[in-house]
Amino acid sequence: MGARVRAPPLGRCRRVALGRAPGREEAAGYFWGVLPAATVAATAGAAPLVAVVGGGPAGLLAAQRLAEAGCRVQVFEQKATLGRKFLVAGHGGFNLTHSEALGPFATRYGAQAPFFAPVLAHFSPQELRRWAADLGIATFVGSSGRVFPEGQHKPADLLRAWLRRLVELGVETYPRHRWLGWAGAAGLRLLNEKTQQEFTVAPAATVLALGGASWPQTGSDGRWVPLLAELGAASMPFAPANCGAEVAWSAFFQEKVGRAPLKNVALSCNGHTVRGEILLTDYGLEGTPVYALTPQVRAALAAGRPAWLHLNLKPDLPLSELQQRLARRKPGASLASFLAESLKLKSPVPTLLRELTGPTPPDLAAALTALPVPVAGLRPLAEAISSAGGLGFAAVDAHLMLRQRPGTFVAGEMLDWEAPTGGYLLQGCFSTGAWAAAGVLAWLNSGEQVN
Numbered sequence: 409m410g411a412r413v414r415a416p417p418l419g420r421c422r423r424v425a426l427g428r429a430p431g432r433e434e435a436a437g438y439f440w441g442v443l444p445a446a447t448v449a450a451t452a453g454a455a456p457l458v459a460v461v462g463g464g465p466a467g468l469l470a471a472q473r474l475a476e477a478g479c480r481v482q483v484f485e486q487k488a489t490l491g492r493k494f495l496v497a498g499h500g501g502f503n504l505t506h507s508e509a510l511g512p513f514a515t516r517y518g519a520q521a522p523f524f525a526p527v528l529a530h531f532s533p534q535e536l537r538r539w540a541a542d543l544g545i546a547t548f549v550g551s552s553g554r555v556f557p558e559g560q561h562k563p564a565d566l567l568r569a570w571l572r573r574l575v576e577l578g579v580e581t582y583p584r585h586r587w588l589g590w591a592g593a594a595g596l597r598l599l600n601e602k603t604q605q606e607f608t609v610a611p612a613a614t615v616l617a618l619g620g621a622s623w624p625q626t627g628s629d630g631r632w633v634p635l636l637a638e639l640g641a642a643s644m645p646f647a648p649a650n651c652g653a654e655v656a657w658s659a660f661f662q663e664k665v666g667r668a669p670l671k672n673v674a675l676s677c678n679g680h681t682v683r684g685e686i687l688l689t690d691y692g693l694e695g696t697p698v699y700a701l702t703p704q705v706r707a708a709l710a711a712g713r714p715a716w717l718h719l720n721l722k723p724d725l726p727l728s729e730l731q732q733r734l735a736r737r738k739p740g741a742s743l744a745s746f747l748a749e750s751l752k753l754k755s756p757v758p759t760l761l762r763e764l765t766g767p768t769p770p771d772l773a774a775a776l777t778a779l780p781v782p783v784a785g786l787r788p789l790a791e792a793i794s795s796a797g798g799l800g801f802a803a804v805d806a807h808l809m810l811r812q813r814p815g816t817f818v819a820g821e822m823l824d825w826e827a828p829t830g831g832y833l834l835q836g837c838f839s840t841g842a843w844a845a846a847g848v849l850a851w852l853n854s855g856e857q858v859n
């Protein structure tokens with residue numbers, strides 16, 4: 409175990425007011441701090457310095473909670489602006505969280521549900537909505553139970569208000585600053601990408617919130633894995649989550665169907681069924697039900713088994729009623745017109761049936777309720793909404809502190825959990841950010857490892 413950093417009790421912390429410091433510059437409408445010198449002093453005044461590495465939602469929430477508690481907080485972010493992945497969260501609808509009760513909410517985190525239950529209670533979906541409202545962004549619950557910002561606010565509106573609040577709280581932000589590794593028992597090595605100057609900071613505590621490995625252009629590139637491995641903190645390999653599935657459609661199908669939605673269907677994989685809308689594309693399938701089933705598809709593919717999705721095109725029609733309607737089909741009637749008239753199943757359904765079952769489905773009822781779709785693979789990690797894998801929970805204690813490096817905490821998508829779309833990803837990041845911040849405060853107050 410490394411040497412402990414003794415920090416003053418938080419009662420003695422004072423807020424560090426952030427004026428427009430020398431060397432600060434205005435970029436993209438925000439004030440960004442730029443380090444004037446090669447070395448940052450670890451302690452300026454009595455407030456303990458906490459370094460937050462990673463300027464995504466998990467890191468920024470941790471920074472806010474720590475600054476509100478009176479810590480001096482410095483946020484280091486390798487990209488030129490903060491919250492880049494948060495900004496793309498508007499693609500396909502910006503869900504901040506979900507309105508589901510905490511019990512079922514926690515189950516969305518699969519194997520990590522027991523860890524998430526208290527973490528979600530600590531910074532709950534209601535708390536997240538209050539936090540957004542406090543920044544001037546009211547939210548509403550949509551018909552799906554997902555929570556959206558009112559007034560069609562985009563992530564950029566929320567991020568702008570949030571960064572303003574962080575400035576008011578005295579949080580110092582250092583974009584284009586990449587964390588390179590460790591410096592002694594508590595220090596961090598950083599690179600100012602603009603000046604190419606390398607320097608070290610020696611904070612009293614650190615929060616790493618480095619993200620997963622999807623959409624690497626936003627900064628979450630997973631390059632931190634070897635740095636954690638140096639400590640013996642093992643990560644699970646990254647894999648695409650919440651992504652499309654690849655299907656080897658025929659050239660005829662690709663040309664005829666192109667991109668086409670199938671509304672109100674049910675998709676199943678290995679006993680898991682998800683309702684919603686899917687999109688047929690020239691490379692396979694997209695859509696919320698496909699994304700939600702990526703853990704099952706990934707598991708089948710990893711085990712070397714063929715991965716099958718089963719599509720129910722009439723999930724609301726009882727099987728007996730479906731069979732009665734099919735029995736009324738006149739001999740010689742074309743399948744396409746029969747499906748359109750008696751079941752309201754129009755293009756591209758006949759082409760899809762033909763593609764997957766041949767010109768005359770041997771069992772039409774089965775084809776309409778459990779159409780087998782062979783999945784050849786998942787879409788690449790770089791285009792997935794989120795990633796599975798990341799730092800294993802064995803590497804952290806219950807407060808998200810690294811077992812091998814007391815005083816260093818982790819939060820957000822860099823940890824080995826996954827959850828479906830619908831607000832569960834951001835809620836997981838916010839809640840773990842708040843949890844890690846609480847762990848830091850407990851650590852600073854006790855001056856010894858919390859466990």
Ligand SMILES: Cc1cc2nc3c(=O)[nH]c(=O)nc-3n(C[C@H](O)[C@H](O)[C@H](O)COP(=O)(O)OP(=O)(O)OC[C@H]3O[C@@H](n4cnc5c(N)ncnc54)[C@H](O)[C@@H]3O)c2cc1C
Nearest residue numbers: 462464465466486497503587619627628820821831833834
């Ligand atoms: C297209 C898309 C749409 C999405 N929509 C939604 C949605 O509607 N609802 C929802 O709940 N979730 C959504 N998500 C997921 C959500 O955006 C992420 O789960 C969330 O941003 C992860 O937060 P994080 O803070 O853990 O990591 P990130 O947001 O990835 O932030 C990590 C930060 O760490 C920085 N970093 C990494 N390494 C270093 C280093 N060495 N030095 C310095 N900085 C470093 C990165 O540059 C990055 O800015 C969406 C994601 C995508 C891609």
